[in-house]
Amino acid sequence: MFFVSNIKVTLDNGENVKAQTSNLSVTGLKLKISNDVHIKNDVQLSITFTGLKLEYSNNILKEKIAYKLLRQEKIDDNFSYFYLNYVDDKDEFITFINDFIKVNQHKYKIDVLYYYQIAKTIALKNSYLARMNTLPICLDVNAENAFLFTLKNKTNHSILSEWHCAEVDQLPIIFGQSRLMKYIKQSTEKYITTIYTCSHTIKGKKYFLSACEEELNEKGLKQTFINYGRSKKTWRVYHLTVTPYQFKAVNNLDITEVVPPIFDQVTHSATLQRLRISSPFSVQANADSHHVNQLIQFIHRSRIFLLRHPLHLCQKSSVRKNVIYIKVSLS
Missing domain, CATH: 2.40.10.220 (predicted glycosyltransferase like domains)
Incomplete structure (x- = not known):
């Protein structure tokens, strides 16, 4: 009253x-x-x-x-x-x-x-967070494992499902790889890129591949990755935006909003959005086996990540820094 x-x-x-x-x-x-x-x-x-x-x-x-x-x-x-x-x-x-x-x-x-x-x-909570179709991701780029958690709702949960392969949540892995984090750390303000993903099955075992726009251009493998990936049913293309986390308390007298303590670790916030047009440009019809086998470097390691300390509307996983690439033939 x-x-x-x-x-x-x-x-x-x-x-x-x-x-x-x-x-x-x-x-x-x-x-x-x-x-x-x-x-x-x-x-x-x-x-x-x-x-x-x-x-x-x-x-x-x-x-x-x-x-x-x-x-x-x-x-x-x-x-x-x-x-x-x-x-x-x-x-x-x-x-x-x-x-x-x-x-x-x-x-x-x-x-x-x-x-x-x-x-x-x-x-x-009910009108915006519950209906947004992008997937918010919180990161700590200063930590060994940058991925902290995602904000999941009934609309964007399909994005998380697309990043599950061989019963492993693959999304934290891409933020645990130095190749993507290198570009995020180099950007002082907003970092925007395109993420390409697909999976490959060999003798009943699935392998997940992902790469960002910049590394594919640097290695000259963009045409090869897209040509190979779009032939797979699991081919996906995402728009990724990463910005520094800018939340500030209302003043400097230990006055804070009621937020989970884990937000103290957040240095950057990201959004991941599925693109429906998977390759809006022409690609070669074929690629030689030598170039295709170079895509091995983009395979995620095969390891199960445990879910720990889940938050309301959030999913959190842990991931190690070093990525183990599995030597398999993609041709």
Whole structure:
């Protein structure tokens, strides 16, 4: 309930600070406090409801109520909102707040900002994230294994399925290869390329091949790879965009949004989109066996990658840095 009343906040160091409530419920509290108060999230605070104590004679209002600081949001240069979670065990206080809200909720305005933020979050989750047909990928280019996780929904999950071969998720492997990461690290801003993939079966065993535009041009194998790959049922072409991750906290006072800790590792975000026109240019009808066998260098190694620490709407895999190429004949 949107409710403004004076309170006293006792910090973890014992200092008392005056503040005001902005929103009140049985599970938490939103308060408006001066920016002169600098504390970190996850700290326990004690709240004394000085305003309510003057209006009601209930003895529970004379006691300090324990709350935990979840997050902070800067309003302007003078004030911030603190979002607190109730962590005390005083049943009498919960009963009082519950009764107080039932009796008074018709007297007070709703918190427009609070409900706007909820509506925006729901809209992004259900209307945008749930329907985008590109596959977002988060990377840590400074780590040995750059691939962190993907954001999967009902629309883009088919892209992930296309990168499964021989019961192995092949997508993390391409970001674990130095040949692709070389181009990503060389780009100071946005990196855009085309990724070509297909699979090859020898004696009942499948091998997955992938290559980016730049390396195929450098090696002079673009025509050969496309001519060979497009003859396969598994032939796919993707548009890959990689940009530096630019999320910033709202200010420099340990104020953060509620995001999974793994996002602290993200240095770059990428999007992968399937292209329906697999080769919008002419290629040679045939390629000699010598050139085709050079495509062996683009084979992914055969190893099962374990899924660990899955996130909501996310898929995460681990991958080693060095790629083992399997010597097989493609002719």
